[in-house]
Amino acid sequence: MVPQFDAVIVGAGFGGIGAAIELDRLGLRDFVILEREDDLGGTWHVNRYPGLAVDIASVTYSYSFEPNPHWSRLFAPGAELKDYAAHVADKYGLRTRMRFGTVVDGARWDEQDQLWVVSIAGGETLTARYLLTATGFLSQPYTPPFPGIESFAGKIIHTTDWDADYDLTGRKAAVIGTGATAVQLVPEVAARVAELTVFQRTPIWVVPKVDAPIPGVVQELFARVPLAQKAARLVNTGMLEALMVIGVLHYRQAEPLNSAAALLAKAHLFAQVRDRETRAALTPHYDFGCKRPTFSNQYFPTFNQPHVRLETHAIDHVEPDGIVTADGHKTEIDTLLLATGFNLWDVNFPAIEIVGREGVNLGKFWRDNRFQAYEGITVPKFPNFLSLNSPYSYSGLSYFTTIEAQMKHMGRLFTELFRRGERTFEVTERANAEFLDRMTEKLGSSVFYGGDCATSRSYYFDPHGEATLLRPTSTAAAHREAVSFPLDDYTYGRGAGR
Incomplete structure (x- = not known):
């Protein structure tokens, strides 16, 4: 059976947009992006409350390959992030491949035809060779069940x-x-x-x-001399790394x-x-860092x-x-x-029902065992599946460092897949277990286990009591591993996963 699409991407926020850009670069241009809301932008479309602004400096909270020299402030208002998402989607020709108001009920792997069958509310189904979920970490609003x-x-x-x-x-x-x-x-x-x-x-x-308007002369400098904005990004990223990696992960x-x-x-x-x-x-x-601090x-x-x-x-x-x-x-x-936040662990990992090889349900697997994903992106028994908001994927404090690391992982994985002339991939049980052990060991030095987090009620901790949301390495290490992970950590072809 020939699938309808090369790939289905679930979610049209910054994660989904980044994944789509990488698929285009790889030549997998026949894809569709399914979005439950009526427009793109993810959290920056849904959230419109007074005072909304990015809590990471604007020069860092953006794609490194698509800088925006026209941020109005050091910490841009939310509306500017929404406009930035629209700009990127339009520039890279993604909007025409987005379907809004489309609620995905779930997806299952068809072993016989080696493709994903994606179910949409209302009865429609789509088929694709590859499935990518980019539903974000903060996508399922939580309302406490207060009596009365x-x-x-x-x-x-x-x-x-x-x-x-x-x-x-x-x-x-x-x-x-x-x-x-x-x-x-x-x-x-x-x-x-x-x-x-x-x-x-x-x-x-x-x-x-430390917030202030960005003067027009500085915006002009960033537009004319991109290296100036790149330097500002590097400085800000370095400060965030010191705060997050040294103070939190190496507590x-x-x-x-x-x-x-x-x-x-x-x-x-x-x-x-x-x-x-x-x-x-x-x-x-x-202790500082047990839950995400703010400015x-x-x-x-x-x-x-x-x-x-x-x-x-x-x-x-x-x-x-x-x-x-x-x-x-x-x-x-x-x-x-x-302002009760989001339900991360009960309904967000994953945000839709995903059934892989041998009928394994991803949500049940995570809850019955441990939350895990190789390099924060793939899971054994789920061929041709990339989960872009998985355990151990969030690197640093800016979501864009995570997105771009995952884009690099996609690039290396698909390039090897094509080089071999195959169409299916699946991470091995061995590679996944080794990665999980390594992440668990590294987290032993973090504030989550070495500090006092007992009263924090932090969403960093999953239902098993493990701090599996963050990747306990530097951003540089995450990006380095994304382009150098062992290629034999995956199996390729129709026999993937055997």
């Missing part, structure tokens, strides 16, 4: 489904959540509402944000650096929040405002006109804003 929330008579807005037409002026609002999204959202909401209560379960490490060897980062965050908090009790409540009791200069001062209150008691239930905490206190509100 269905009875709330006011307005409920999740940050992934922001209602721009709803006027917050004069409202009595509550924000639930104090993660990276809330850090951006809370100051914006506080400036509009009459009363604001922020419900905090776990405080977050916040460090100063045991560089604990003083980790402690210094925590002291910086505490000094930032002390300088910005006047009330002692509020400062204490906003101070994390876990802000506006979040902490918001709690100095008389109409803003921090609530740290657990939510007991929701009533039609308010929220009742475990201590019996009721906060009357008319607007409930959910």
Whole structure:
């Protein structure tokens, strides 16, 4: 049977766009990108809440091969990231191969015909030689099942489904959540509402944000002298590497650096929040890096405002006109804003049902065993399958370092596949096990196992209690291995995986 497409890519965010560009480079141009939303951009299309901005400097949060010299700020607003995604898709001719409003129910490997059968909501099926999932790490919104929330008579807005037409002026609002999204959202909401209560379960490490408009003369310099922007990217990437790789992943060897980062965050908090009790409540009791830190200069001062209150008691239930905490206190509100993040491990790994060789279900395999993926991209018994948001794939702090490493892995793998004149590949059990053992050993030096993360409630940890989201190597090492992994770590041809 001849498949309809060379490849099906699920997801039209930056991961899917990068994978599509690499497929074009490899000559696999007959592909389709399936996207459940009504436009491309992934998280930068779905999220439109006030204050949305990238939390990695713009010069680093972009494809290295497609720099944007026209970022308006060091940390670009979210709308500019959406525009950048559209620019890249149009420049590389991808939009015509995207299908929006298309919900993928699942995919299964057809052993007889050696292809993937992709099922779409509504009954349609597509067939492809290769399947690539680029559904992102933060794609499945989470709403905690608070008792009584269905009875709330006011307005409920999740940050992934922001209602721009709803006027917050004069409202009595509550924000639930104090993660990276809330850090951006809370100051914006506080400036509009009459009363604001922020419900905090776990405080977050916040460090100063060195942000400013990028002058037109600098933008012009970047446009005329690309090496200047490349140098700026290199400097920023180096700082992120020092923070992430040394302070977090090599915690045991560089604990003083980790402690210094925590002291910086505490000094930032002390300088910005006047009330002692509020400062204490906003101070994390876990080591820096156990969960992703963030940057802000506006979040902490918001709690100095008389109409803003921090609530740290657990939510007991929701009533039609308010929220009742475990201590019996009721906060009357008319607007409930959910900055409750995403469900990574229950429904995101994988985001759709994927059934490989011998009927192995990927989600069940991960949950019954351990979350794992060779080089963060392939899994045994799943031929011709590339999972672009897998365990041990996230390298560094900028998602683009991960995307480009995976693009390089694709390039090396497919080039060898074509050189051999074959059409199927599958990573070997041996190579996968060796990689998993190596990653597990390296994580032993990280803050996740060497530090105190007990109270962090970090999404870095999977249901097995393992910190399998991040790749515990430097970005340079990840990119080096992407172009030098042993080619015999894969089997090729119709006998792949035997």
